[in-house]
Amino acid sequence: MSYEHPDTIVCPGGPMLVRDHPDSDRPVAAVCRCEKSARFPWCDGTHKVLPADQRPS
Amino acid sequence: MRTTTLPRPRGELTEHLFSALRAGGDFRGLATKTTGDDAALALWVLHELHYRGLTDIDDALEWDPQLLRVRRQLEADLEDRLRSRFHAPAGLSFVEDALDWIDEQDGPSLARHVHRNASRDQVLDLLAVRSIYHLKESDPVAWVVPRLGVRAKAALMELQYDEYGGGDPNRLHHHLFELGMEASGLDPAYDAHLDAVPLEALEQNNTLSLFGLHRRLRGAALGHLAAFEATSSLPSRRMAEGLRRLDFPDELVEYYTEHVEADAVHEQLAVRTICAGLLAEEPELEGDVWFGAYTCLDLESRFAHAMFARWGIEERAA
Numbered sequence: 001m002s003y004e005h006p007d008t009i010v011c012p013g014g015p016m017l018v019r020d021h022p023d024s025d026r027p028v029a030a031v032c033r034c035e036k037s038a039r040f041p042w043c044d045g046t047h048k049v050l051p052a053d054q055r056p057s
Numbered sequence: 058m059r060t061t062t063l064p065r066p067r068g069e070l071t072e073h074l075f076s077a078l079r080a081g082g083d084f085r086g087l088a089t090k091t092t093g094d095d096a097a098l099a100l101w102v103l104h105e106l107h108y109r110g111l112t113d114i115d116d117a118l119e120w121d122p123q124l125l126r127v128r129r130q131l132e133a134d135l136e137d138r139l140r141s142r143f144h145a146p147a148g149l150s151f152v153e154d155a156l157d158w159i160d161e162q163d164g165p166s167l168a169r170h171v172h173r174n175a176s177r178d179q180v181l182d183l184l185a186v187r188s189i190y191h192l193k194e195s196d197p198v199a200w201v202v203p204r205l206g207v208r209a210k211a212a213l214m215e216l217q218y219d220e221y222g223g224g225d226p227n228r229l230h231h232h233l234f235e236l237g238m239e240a241s242g243l244d245p246a247y248d249a250h251l252d253a254v255p256l257e258a259l260e261q262n263n264t265l266s267l268f269g270l271h272r273r274l275r276g277a278a279l280g281h282l283a284a285f286e287a288t289s290s291l292p293s294r295r296m297a298e299g300l301r302r303l304d305f306p307d308e309l310v311e312y313y314t315e316h317v318e319a320d321a322v323h324e325q326l327a328v329r330t331i332c333a334g335l336l337a338e339e340p341e342l343e344g345d346v347w348f349g350a351y352t353c354l355d356l357e358s359r360f361a362h363a364m365f366a367r368w369g370i371e372e373r374a375a
Contacts, residue, residue, distance in 0.1 A: 003208055011325050014156075026219050030322040038294070043321040045290035048160055 013055040015043035060110045063102065064251040068095025074102070074127070078114045086127040090134070097259035100131040101189075101251075104266040108193060132267050136274075139264065139352050151280070151346050152333045156324065159287045159350065164358035165365065165372055168292035171299035179368050180303060185243060185250035186258050186364070190265075191234040191312075192247035195220040197269035198282055204272045208334030209279070216326045219319060230315070237309030257363040261356045268349060276342030279335055280349025283327035288354065289320035 009017040015030035023029075023041075030043035033056035037044045047055050063079075066072040070091040077084030091099070105111055106119040118124055146158055171180055195217060202213055222228030238245040268278035293316035300310045332346055365372050 003211075005211075009325070009329060011329065014325060015321065017322065017325055017329075025223065026319070026322060027215055027223065028219070028322050028326060030318075030325060039318055042318050043290075044294060044317050045321045045324075048291065 012057065013052075014047050058109060059246055060112045061102075061105050061248040061251075062112045063114070064098065064248065066095075067098045068093075070095045070099045071102070074099050078102075078111065078118065081115055082118055082121050082124065084127065085123050086130065091131075092134070094256045094259070096131055096134065097256050097263060100128065100135065100263045101259050103128040103131070104263065104270070107266075107270065108196060132263075132271075135260070135263055135267060139355075140348070142355055143348050143351050145344060145347050145351075151283075151343055151350075152328060152336060155283060155328050155332070155350060156287055159284055159354065162354050164354060165361040166292065166295075167361045167364060168295040168299070170365075170370070172295035172302075173299070175299060175303070177303050180300065180305070181241070181243065182253070182368075183364060184238060184241065184309075186254050188234070188238060188243070188245070188250055189247055189254055189258065189262055192231050192245070194231040194234065196231075197265035198278060200269035201275050201278045204275045205335065206338035208338055209331055210334075212326065212330035212334045213279070216323050216331065219323070230312075230319075233308075233312045233315060237306070237312040240306035240308035255360075255363050255367065257356070257360040261360055264352060264356060274345065274349075276335065276339070276345030277349030277352070279327070279332050280346035280351075281353040282349075283324070283332050283346075284350035284353035286320050286327045287324040288357070290317050290324065293317045293320065 007019050010033075011017065011030075015033055018024075018029050018031055019027065021029040021031070032040050032043045032046075034047040034050055034054065036046045036050060036054075038046065063075050066075055068091065070087055073087065074084055102111065103124060106114075106116075106124075110116055110119075146154075149155075149158060167183060171183070175183075198213070199217060202210060202217070205213060218224075220230050222230070222232070226232060235245040244250070265278075265281065268274045268281055293313045297310050297313035297317065300313065336343055336346065362372070
């Protein structure tokens with residue numbers, strides 16, 4: 001049996017996970033999608049404190 | 058590698074246990090049940106035999122049947138206490154709802170206090186107490202790996218690989234904390250501050266070891282991991298800003314800024330790949346996963362209350 005292992009995972013309301021991102025030395029990077037991160041382009045969890053209508057879908 | 062020196066006993070159980078350990082074993086426990094600091098410290102020391110060992114204590118005692126029986130009783134008491142506090146959220150799916158549920162739980166925040174108000178001495182106290190966790194960060198979760206199915210195992214290793222520095226010892230998280238402690242003038246050995254560690258922090262630590270060491274509790278271990286990671290990124294940012302406010306050295310600040318970014322990844326992985334993989338393979342563990350997540354938040358809340366009380370702080374003002 002083979003398993004799904006996508007290069008990217010979109011997290012509802014949060015970042016996009018990217019495996020082997022060329023600009024990151026982590027095995028998986030979280031790329032900001034709310035555009036409010038203080039460590040943009042990386043997610044820093046800021047989406048959690050945004051009102052629901054400003055969080056990425 | 059430095060091993061752990063036995064701390065000061067905190068009661069009758071630890072007095073007898075430590076004497077027996079020094080004498081090479083032969084300890085069957087006390088006739089009466091022990092609770093509180095004495096029980097928690099005894100369990101912490103017994104678990105330590107499975108991690109890095111104890112200074113001048115025979116390594117073979119890790120598998121001494123009498124000591125294992127004492128350990129098992131202390132663990133059973135701890136698990137009973139944790140389960141009696143647990144309330145399972147009704148009608149939620151862990152994979153779909155856990156991150157929102159965790160955000161809605163509103164406990165006292167030590168990070169907020171460090172950010173705005175804490176004194177330098179309070180921060181040093183917090184770092185010393187937390188060091189028993191941070192200096193073996195991720196180690197209790199490593200016990201879980203061989204107990205998992207293919208999906209959950211691969212997913213957990215993807216996260217653990219980052220925790221352990223991706224192969225680079227200079228990036229290994231518990232080593233980063235060691236460097237931060239050293240630069241801040243604190244002894245970075247994880248037994249150095251043991252006598253100052255309150256019951257609530259010993260129980261946090263013991264719970265991680267309990268969940269990690271028992272295959273039966275693998276669901277709780279991964280639920281705990283998810284809640285831990287999901288309450289780390291934003292608080293780590295507050296910690297870093299508070300440490301800068303108090304002029305702590307860069308090495309320590311960097312430990313926390315690393316966790317802002319790392320744990321923004323790890324919280325998503327913990328829920329969406331690790332727990333999702335576990336629950337796809339073993340759906341009957343959903344209740345245990347919630348138990349682990351609840352327990353993580355409950356223990357942190359009790360720990361924060363204890364630290365505010367220790368510093369004489371009214372929590373409304375904190």
